[in-house]
Amino acid sequence: MLLFSIVLFFFYYSSLLSILLKARPMPLVAAVPITFVAAIGVEAVFLNFLSLFNYVTELSLVSIHLAFIFTCLVWVLLNDGRRFIQSLVRRCFIAIKKMFTSTLFKMLLPCIILMIFAAILYPPNIWDSMTYHMARVA
Secondary structure, three states: OHHHHHHHHHHHHHHHHHHHHHHOOOOHHHHHHHHHHHHHHHHHHHHHHHHHOOOOOHHHHHHHHHHHHHHHHHHHHHOOHHHHHHHHHHHHHHHHHHHHHOHHHHHHHHHHHHHHHHHHHOOOOOHHHHHHHHHHHO
16 A cells, blocks of 8 residues: 555656646756645645545545546646656656765765654654544544
8 A cells, every 4th residue: 555655646746747847847956846835735625625525535535636647647648748758757867867866865865764764664652643643634
């Protein structure tokens, strides 16, 4: 399920990034933070819409995200999508290559790895997270 969530987020984020770059061409470095803000906004709209009908379940969340991804994919493919997708993939690979070769990334990598292990291995064990916060998330 964790792998599915990661893949779903990747496609969700990629579809938002493609919409943003199609609507307003800009460097990828500038588009990434704006896309995170857009992802948070779209997620808030999805959750508010589903909570109106008391339907915030795993199936409904996956369904609405898959519908959004499919809609974005159709929109990009209908609007000269092949060339745009190739350009987007090429720019992403260049940005990833620059990121992995930067000194800052090499310095932060041990901290990132430790945070990932802590998030995966350690369950929430304080009173607030077990009773109040986690119940509100679900």
